[in-house]
Structure formats: structure tokens, C-alpha cells
Amino acid sequence: MNRRSRRKVLIIAIVFGVAVAAVLGLTAFEENLLYFYSPTQVKEGEAPQTHSFRVGGLVVDGSVKRAPDSLMVQFDVTDNTEVMTVEYTGILPDLFREGQGIVAMGNLQADGKFVAQEVLAKHDENYMPPEVAAALKASEQAAKAKSGKI
């Protein structure tokens, strides 16, 4: 082989390798590499039964129950499809409130209750003043009501 064709072979080999890497990489990201599981996944048994793992979702409105004599809290988490109950003892982060996204780390009990050792509040990428948020919510509800009528 002369030096031109040799160089060509090398370049083709490198480009091919990078292409293979890209294809594999993109396929890999279609598989789920999760930081947390959703309640639906937990219900369908995709989450580990014997180990601790993370659950993520929104706190269901009106589901938070605090124990009167201890720091224990119980609340429901939803991904708008399934609901599961989470139990936690400790101080919750400031951002924790109903309707807010959270990520909890803990174990699944035999009765389907999730006992968390740690609860983290996930904030979203939206930043706006409270009045705007309220206005947005109101208009959303108005839209919902409208579509409900039709």
C-alpha cells in the first residue's frame, strides 16, 4: 500500500469507529439510565424490590399528613398516572410543598409503602414572580374548565 491509500484507510477506520460510537451512544440513551423511578415504574415492578432506590414525582395536593408528636410525615407522590405513598421522618426542605416535584431515596415496604431516608425537593426551570404564577394557573384552570364544557 502506498502512503496515500494507507492514510485513507486509517481515516476511514477512525471515522467508522466514531460512527459506531455515536450509534451505540444514541441507542444507550434511549434505554433508561435513570436517576430516579416514577411511581408508574414502581407499580409495574421495574424498580428494585430489595434495595434502596429513588422515587421522583409530584406531591399530591392535600395528601400531606404530619404526625402530631414526631417529625414523621406521610404524603402521596404521583406522576399523574399512578400514586404511591411515601413516609419520611425528618426535616423537609424549604421547597417541599403540595404540588411540588420531589425525589425521595428509600426502600419499598411489603405493603407498597415507600419509606424514605432522604427527601430532596426538585425545582423546575421556570422562574417568575408569584403574581405571574398565580395568573398563569388561573388562566390554565379557565382553559381547562372551558375544554371540559366542550
Next chain:
Amino acid sequence: MSAPLIKWFTVSALLIGLYGLYLGLFVAPTDYQQGESYRIIFIHVPAAWMSLFIYMVMAISSGIGIIWQIRLADMVAAASAPIGASFTFIALVTGALWGKPMWGAYWVWDARLTSELILLFLYFGYMALQSAIEDQRSADKASGLLAIVGVVNIPIIHYSVEWWNTLHQGATVAKFDKPSMHIDMLIPLLLMAVAFKLFYAAVVLVRTRNEALYRDRNRRWVRELIEKL
């Protein structure tokens, strides 16, 4: 040589930075979710942007230095490293301070945070290699190559939030169609970003100039410059 530029960059960085801070801390409205604590965003986010931006500058100018043998490009890369490391450090610290009240933890091993930490290590590796090799030109080339190899980490950091379901929030501003941020908050944030960039430009110019003078300390033009003083 570059003195007027440096002066201009410094002054405008200061003015825009102060104005941005004023807008951010006193004028911008409180957030509907996070209350007042979100205001750390005006430091945290520009610093994090800078940590990636400076690394890209370093890698690109190292590439130019290696391929076209331009010494100035190598010097820009070498001068940028400590600045980039500082911004990375600031982004990590402010992120931790923000994380405690918001998430409930200073540090979480999720993809975004971990890869930002790796970025800090990459900066350290660059600086260590740079100082370990005595011959200045090979030091530039060797650490430059390391910077280029480290670039594989940059897309991982940038997209980690989208690829993985992380605790860290998704992109706020980079959505071109409609940034998910109220305009009164967005303006100070962008002002701060511009101020940080100008600050970087000023510092990198000063550092590159010093580097050039130091490296050519035995050359005639530097000697003559010193004698004049």
C-alpha cells in the same frame, strides 16, 4: 499593547456587573417557588456558563497552538486555566449553598454536579501538567492536548440534565423560542453573564500579557521595555 482594551473591558465589566447585581438583588421580583433564595442564580448560572465557556476557549486555542504553532494561542490557553478553575469552583460552591435550602442537601451525586466536579479536576490536571514540564513549549503542547482530550466531558456536562432524569433543573435560558423565565429576572441574569464574560476578557488579557513578558524575559524587546521603566 493591549492596555486600552483591558481598561475598557474592566470598566464595562464593573459597570454592567454592578448594574446587573442591583437589578438582580433589589429590582427583580421574588420567585413563585423559591422565594428570595433564587437570587443566587445571578452568580451561580453565569459562573457555570463561564466554567464551560473558558474550557472551550482553552481547548480551541490549544488546538490552534498545536496545529498552527501559534505561541499566542498557547499562552491564552495557559492564562485561562486558573480563571476557568475559579469559575468552576464558584459555580460548585454557590450551587451547594443554593442546594441546601432548595433541595435539602448541599451535595448530591447526580450527573450535572458530578460532571462539573470532573471539570474542576480537568482544570487542575491541565495546570499540574503545565507546571510539571520544564520546557515551556512542550508544556504548552502537552497540556493543550490534555485539554482537547478532556473536551469529551463538555457535552456530557451540558446535556446531562436532559439525558438523565436528574435532580438538577433543566435549561432555563437556552431555549430560544421562549426562555422559561420572567423578563425582569432574565435581564439581570443576562447582564451578569455579559459582565462575567467581560471580566474574563480583561483578566485573560492581563494574564496573557504577563505570560508573554515572562516567557520572553530574556529577549531583547522585553529587556528594552524594562530598561525604559
Next chain:
Amino acid sequence: MLEIQTLECVRDDRLLFSELSFSVAEAEVLQIEGPNGSGKTSLLRIICGLRLPEAGQVMWQGEPISSNREDYYANMVYIGHLPCIKADLTVLENVRSLLDTRSLTLSNVVIEAALAKVGLASYEDVPGKALSSGQRRRILLAFIELAQARLWILDEPLTALDVQGVALMESMILEHRQAGGSVVFTTHHGMQLDCDMRSVQLGSIKHQQQEN
């Protein structure tokens, strides 16, 4: 054949030489002279393409060597200060692995003949660690003899060689020149070469070229 154009070399902030130009034609022997630290080794490594010059370039057959490496290296062989000998390989294996880097596969007979010529007959199966430093240098002589290169670049080739070894090196250079090959070398030992030879002076005297 080989052309050195306005080279400048800086090492550890010290300017070793600049504006250095000369050329090496076919069947030419060129000695690089200069005191210790004048940049002889650096110059040879630049000519090999191992080291990058601060300015200037090295041309092989009218093309810069950096864009023409494969052709240049197929026609050039270099010996530096280091022996390149593996203690755990036999003499024969050492020569073979050196030739392998040049993609040369030669028969045992040819290699043994070359080893005999450099005074290592019957040493084929002795491991490198059992050799004296002079014998190790002789392996390198066998290597350049077999390398089928038109240009030899030799950095202090007489190191550790005895009187016969020096004579052998001298006769090898003359033979190589006779066959149309070129040599660029440095040495601090006296080398008596019975042929026309140019020299390039590095160091205190500013790169003047002398024709002897």
C-alpha cells in the same frame, strides 16, 4: 537530498542556534561540530523530525519532512545516545525488533553475516543483559548496516567503542558513501575519514560553514 532551512532552536529559554541552513547531497559526509551544550543533539533530533524547531524547516527531496514522514523514514536511520537494546531479548531478537520498526524482514543468514561483520559472530542467542556496553553499540552498527537507508544520522556513534570498533565505524561510513549514501554525524572522538568531508560549526563561532 536533505535541506536544512533557517533553523532556530531554543532549549530551556536559551537560544542554541538560529538562521542555520545547510544541505546534504548524495554521497556526502557531514560532521556537526561544537562544544558541549551547543545543540548538536538537538539539531540531529530536529533533522530526524523528533524535535520541532522554533523556526525554519527540514526538507527531504524538496518536501517538508512533516508532510512526508513515511517516505523520509523509509530512507533514513538514526542512532542516538541511548542503546535501544532490550536486556531480555537475545542479540538476534534485538536486531530483528529494530528492523521490524522499519518493516524489514531479513533472513537469518543476512543478519548473522552483519553480526559477524560487527564482531558479534556466535553471539546471536546471548541475551542483551549479558553484553558489554561496547557490544551493545555494535548491535546498533549491525542495525544501520542492515537498515537499507540512504541517509545515516549518527549521534556520537563512537561512544563505548574500542579501537577496532572505531575503525569499523569509519570503514562502514566510507562504504556507505561509496554506495551513494549520505551521513550526518557528531563526535567528540577523533574520526579519521579518508574522504572529502564538510563540517557545520555550532556554538561560539556563529554557524559558519567550512569547506575542508
Next chain:
Amino acid sequence: MLKAYYHLLIRDLRLALRNRHELANPLIFFVLVVTLFPLAVTPTPDALEAMAPGVIWVSALLAVLLSLDRLFKQDYDDGSLDQLMLSPNPLMILVLSKVTAHWLLTGLPLVIIAPLLGLFMSLPMEAVSVLIYSLLLGTPVLSLVGAIGVSLTVAVNRGGVLLSLIILPLYIPILIFGANAVDVASDGLPVTGQLLFLGAVLALAVSLAPLATSVALRITASR
């Protein structure tokens, strides 16, 4: 080109086989470090299983890191590296050859011994097989990426710590995905995503690391 690859590979393997005591060092280190962990913590099967993926992967990574020195150090010290760089063959082919030898001599033995250590650490069977796959995909990357680091630091005196500092950040993604694959497998969950990612990194490293290494070697030689 293939011949040059093959000859250099044979030379390196032959050299290593004539130095068997050195050959075993990374392997011994690997086994020793892994066996230290159960001694340091309460070795209940549950605790061991939970930490096994991380412990085995970190130990394998450190064992490879320790052995990287022999990739180019000897050749640099005796001048053979100069001869390799003056070869008319493309330098990256020769680099690939040396990396292959290095992996066959360090990475592969680690992969072979790992299942045994996995059983010591009470990993379930499915996780052990994933451990083998992940190491099989991951250790070549460690050698390939390590080669870049070594070629940058081989001329630096006492470059050991420096080597770790510049190499470890590049190793971290492999560590995360390798250990995570085993971890997930021990929960009985699918690991295709992690293994595909490791495969992608391997393909990327095989195609680009030799190129980067040869550039790095030329930089190192140039002083």
C-alpha cells in the same frame, strides 16, 4: 501495516513473558485490595453485595493505573521509543499494538479473575456475568486512555501522582457506568443501556486514543 502491528505486539508479549514476576503485580494488587474491604467493614453478605460493584471496579481501575507505567517507560528510557517514532509505519498503529499488549497483560487477567472476587463479595450470578462484560468493555478503554496520559508524562520525573491527576477525570465516566451496570444487574434489572454506553466509549477510544497518543508521543520526544 498489519505486519508492523503484529511484530510489535509479539515483541512486547515476549518481553513480558520473560519477566513473569512483574507480570503478576497488577493482578496481585487487584486481589489484595478487593480482599481488604471485607476485613475493614462488617462482612455481612448484604453489605458486601451492596459495595461489591464499586469496590471491584475501583480496584481494577487502580490496578490498571499502577501498571500504566510499563506501557512506554522502558522504551522511553532505552531509546526504543525514538526508533518507533522513526518508523515508516503510522505511529498510531504501533501505539495500538502496544496498548493491545498492555491490555492482554493487565486488563484481560483482571477480567478473568474478577468473577472469583465477585463471588467472594457475594454478588449474585447474574451480576457476576455483567461484571465480566463491563470489565471486558471497560478495561481496554482504561489502557487506551491511560496511554494518552503516560505518553504525556513519561518524561516527567516522578510523574506518578501527575499521571493519576490527569487520567482519573477521564476514567470517571467509565467507572460510573461500569460499576452502575453491575449494581443494577444485582437488582435483577436490565443493563443494556450501561453496556451500550461502555461499548460506545470503547469504540470512541479505539478510534481516537491512538491518534491522541501518537501526537502526545511526538510532543514528549520534542524536548
